[in-house]
Each structure stands twice: as C-alpha cells, then as structure tokens.
Amino acid sequence: MEQYAIKGGNPLVGDVEIAGAKNAALPIFAAAAMTDETVYIDNIPDVRDIDVMLDAMRSIGVVVKRISRHRVMINGGNIHNVTVESDGCKKIRGSYYFLGAFLGKYKGAEVVLPGGCDIGSRGIDQHLKGFRALGAEVIIEHGLVKARTKCLRGSHIYMDKVSVGATINVMLAATLAEGMTIIENCAKEPHVVDVANFLNSCGANIKGAGTDVIRIRGVERLHGTEYAIIPDQIEAGTFMFAAAVTKGDVTVKNVIPKHLESVTAKLLEIGCEVEEADDCIRVVAAKPLAHTQVRTLPYPGFPTDMQPQMTVALALAKGTSIVTESVFENRFKYVDELVRMGGDVKVEGGDTAIIDGVEKYTGASITVPDLRGGAALVIAALAAEGCSIVDNIKYIQRGYEDFHIKLQNLGAQIEMVETDKDVQKFRLKVG
Numbered sequence: 001m002e003q004y005a006i007k008g009g010n011p012l013v014g015d016v017e018i019a020g021a022k023n024a025a026l027p028i029f030a031a032a033a034m035t036d037e038t039v040y041i042d043n044i045p046d047v048r049d050i051d052v053m054l055d056a057m058r059s060i061g062v063v064v065k066r067i068s069r070h071r072v073m074i075n076g077g078n079i080h081n082v083t084v085e086s087d088g089c090k091k092i093r094g095s096y097y098f099l100g101a102f103l104g105k106y107k108g109a110e111v112v113l114p115g116g117c118d119i120g121s122r123g124i125d126q127h128l129k130g131f132r133a134l135g136a137e138v139i140i141e142h143g144l145v146k147a148r149t150k151c152l153r154g155s156h157i158y159m160d161k162v163s164v165g166a167t168i169n170v171m172l173a174a175t176l177a178e179g180m181t182i183i184e185n186c187a188k189e190p191h192v193v194d195v196a197n198f199l200n201s202c203g204a205n206i207k208g209a210g211t212d213v214i215r216i217r218g219v220e221r222l223h224g225t226e227y228a229i230i231p232d233q234i235e236a237g238t239f240m241f242a243a244a245v246t247k248g249d250v251t252v253k254n255v256i257p258k259h260l261e262s263v264t265a266k267l268l269e270i271g272c273e274v275e276e277a278d279d280c281i282r283v284v285a286a287k288p289l290a291h292t293q294v295r296t297l298p299y300p301g302f303p304t305d306m307q308p309q310m311t312v313a314l315a316l317a318k319g320t321s322i323v324t325e326s327v328f329e330n331r332f333k334y335v336d337e338l339v340r341m342g343g344d345v346k347v348e349g350g351d352t353a354i355i356d357g358v359e360k361y362t363g364a365s366i367t368v369p370d371l372r373g374g375a376a377l378v379i380a381a382l383a384a385e386g387c388s389i390v391d392n393i394k395y396i397q398r399g400y401e402d403f404h405i406k407l408q409n410l411g412a413q414i415e416m417v418e419t420d421k422d423v424q425k426f427r428l429k430v431g
C-alpha cells in the first residue's frame with residue numbers, strides 16, 4: 001500500500017506550477033458529452049478522480065482520447081447508454097453531473113448515487129428540486145437517481161442552500177431546455193463560472209455566472225469547442241499555506257490571484273508576506289505566525305476546502321485561534337491525527353475548532369481521512385520534528401497532481417514508499 005514517508009523541518013522554498021482545477025474539469029467533462037461534436041479540453045489535472053470520470057464516460061460510448069497528460073479529446077456523438085453506474089462513479093462526487101448533462105441532452109439519465117469524501121451528509125435535494133422544476137420526474141431506486149421527462153422547460157428556481165454541485169447540475173440541464181431558466185441564490189465559485197464559460201463556448205446562452213442569479217436561455221444543441229480549464233485555486237492555496245506552516249518562501253505559478261483573495265487575506269492576517277503578480281503569488285513566512293479567527297463560507301468567503309490547511313497553520317501560531325466550519329458538518333476528522341502530532345486542537349459542537357498554538361509538531365504515523373484533511377496533515381508533517389508515515393494517501397492522489405514530487409522540488413524530504421523496507425531505507429537516508 002502506498003504511503004508517504006516524510007522527514008520534517010525543511011522550509012519549502014521555490015516555485016510550483018499549479019494544475020487545472022479538478023472541480024471544474026469534472027462537470028466540464030460531463031458538459032462536453034452534451035454535444036455530438038468533438039471537444040478538446042486543455043489544462044486537465046492528472047489526478048485519480050479525472051481518470052474515474054473519463055472511464056465512466058468511455059463505458060457509455062463516449063469517445064475519450066487522452067492526447068497528452070493535460071489534454072483530452074471528447075466526442076459524445078455515439079452514447080449508447082444513459083445509465084452511469086460504474087464502481088468508480090460510486091466513489092466520486094462529480095459523477096452526478098451526468099444527471100444534468102444527459103437530462104438536458106437526452107431528456108433522461110440514471111446515475112448511481114454519488115460518493116466523494118466523507119465530510120458530511122452531502123444531500124442532493126437541491127439538484128433534484130432544480131430538475132423537477134424543469135419538468136423532470138425524479139426518483140431514487142436501487143441506488144440510482146433516475147430522472148426523465150418528455151420535455152424540459154425553463155423555470156424560475158430558488159436554491160434553498162448555496163450549492164456548487166446543484167448550481168452547475170441545474171445549469172447543465174437548463175442549457176438544453178426550452179425557454180428561459182433563472183436560478184437564484186447560486187454558488188459563485190470560480191468553477192461555476194468556468195463551466196458556464198465552457199458551455200457558452202459550445203453555443204449555450206448563459207449569463208450571470210459568478211453572481212447570485214444565473215439566467216440561461218435554452219438552445220437546441222451545442223457544438224464542438226476547444227477550451228482550457230482554470231487553475232486549481234485549492235491546490236494553489238494548499239501550497240501557499242505549506243509556505244506559511246514550514247516558514248518558507250513559495251511562489252505558486254499559473255494561478256488567478258483574484259480566486260485566492262480570501263486565502264491571501266488570511267495569510268496576511270497571520271503575519272505572512274504575500275506578493276501578487278499577473279498569474280503568480282509569492283508567500284514568505286519570515287515572522288512567527290499570529291492567531292486569528294476564520295469561518296468557512298461559500299465563495300468569495302474562505303473556502304471549506306482550505307479549512308484543514310488553515311487549522312494546521314493556526315495550530316503553530318501564538319495564542320488561541322478559532323476556526324468555524326459552516327459548509328460541511330463533518331470536516332474536522334483530521335484533527336485527531338493532528339493531535340497525535342502534538343497539535344492542541346479541540347473540536348466543539350462539531351463545527352468549531354479551538355486551537356491553542358504550540359511551538360512545534362512532532363512526527364507520527366498518521367492516517368489520511370479525506371482529500372483536504374490529508375493534504376493538511378502532510379503539510380504538518382513537513383513542519384514536524386522527526387519522521388512521519390502517512391497512510392491512506394489515495395485520498396490525496398484523488399485531487400493533487402504529483403503532490404510529493406512538487407513538494408520535493410520545493411526542498412521537502414518526502415517520498416512515496418510501499419513496504420517496511422522502503423520506510424527503513426528512507427529513515428536511514430534522512431538520518
């Protein structure tokens with residue numbers, strides 16, 4: 001089983017190239033299958049969730065050619081089946097985008113109930129509410145969400161909860177519905193905008209993505225396009241916090257600084273220097289970190305996907321900090337592992353972490369509970385005294401391309417190991 005072996009203590013220094021955004025790529029793949037013409041997509045991240053999504057598409061007749069590591073060709077002209085139920089799809093969240101995409105294109109779809117990281121109950125009621133408002137009949141049967149209709153008609157939909165997935169899914173279906181759809185209380189995340197831009201480049205008529213209200217005038221069909229996915233702001237934010245936690249000096253390249261404003265604001269607040277240029281951000285952590293408070297919120301608030309990385313930094317800051325998670329109810333699972341490394345963090349009421357800063361972490365054997373919690377624990381291990389062995393890294397591989405290699409290039413002592421012998425070798429090597 002693959003693990004990371006880490007010897008902490010080196011400040012991370014240097015440049016790191018950020019990959020394309022996983023959470024934009026997944027819905028854009030589903031959207032690409034909505035046209036019978038060929039679509040080329042660039043800047044796709046080479047991570048496991050992407051492979052699962054592309055394999056699911058192949059299994060229903062979509063032609064998928066990985067032209068290179070970061071470029072794919074997709075043709076959805078010969079789809080023979082609108083039931084998507086591969087084992088892989090049960091494990092990832094993004095598979096639910098086939099519902100919106102195929103409801104729009106074929107007026108019917110059956111998709112296995114989505115999985116994803118275990119960070120809360122993660123309902124899909126708002127997706128289903130949106131599909132029903134467009135005229136679809138939706139049932140859940142034998143583990144599948146089944147949606148169908150004779151005719152999809154534009155509608156006025158108010159989302160009861162700000163949801164990235166529901167906003168995108170309803171937008172996909174409404175793109176090929178008859179007439180005008182207005183979605184209110186939408187998610188405004190950069191990947192929502194990216195999916196709208198992609199669809200518009202295929203001939204859709206979507207306005208307002210990135211605001212609370214999205215207006216979609218349905219079109220009859222979509223055409224082929226060539227499109228590049230936006231950079232992954234969460235991968236970028238993770239490396240920015242890695243600089244803060246290891247007292248380093250890291251420049252993240254190929255980013256859109258605007259997408260990282262809340263992350264930048266918090267880094268400044270805790271005493272880091274942050275310099276922005278057109279498509280890169282440099283973070284220097286020369287001073288001791290200061291305590292603060294943070295609450296996760298939908299964009300442009302501080303992202304829930306950056307909450308564990310923030311906590312790991314604050315647990316090394318002087319004084320008491322408070323982190324409140326307001327998006328998912330079960331996103332502090334990594335805290336038990338951080339405590340094993342010497343962090344003084346208590347979770348109260350399930351949604352609030354009270355953090356008393358400690359001088360240092362100490363290396364330990366730790367188990368990754370989910371994608372972002374896992375990345376945060378690796379960062380803690382990079383700052384810790386001594387060696388750590390990190391288990392269950394498959395979660396990290398779902399969303400971070402070449403994570404350990406990018407960290408090595410910044411001077412981290414981290415290796416992927418498989419056997420006890422590898423671990424011993426690593427320990428001998430790092431001393």
Ligand code: EPZ
Binds near residue numbers: 119126128165189372
């Ligand atoms: C997306 O999840 C991302 N996943 C998550 O990324 C991210 O944490 C999240 O958005 C918030 O930014 C993908 O894009 C594949 P939501 P999603 O719908 O769409 C509740 C990562 O680490 N809700 O915005 O599932 C829900 O339970 C991950 O990359 C309903 O109640 O998130 C949650 O509390 C993990 N009913 C809140 O809304 C619904 O119908 C926000 O969820 C839909 C959501």
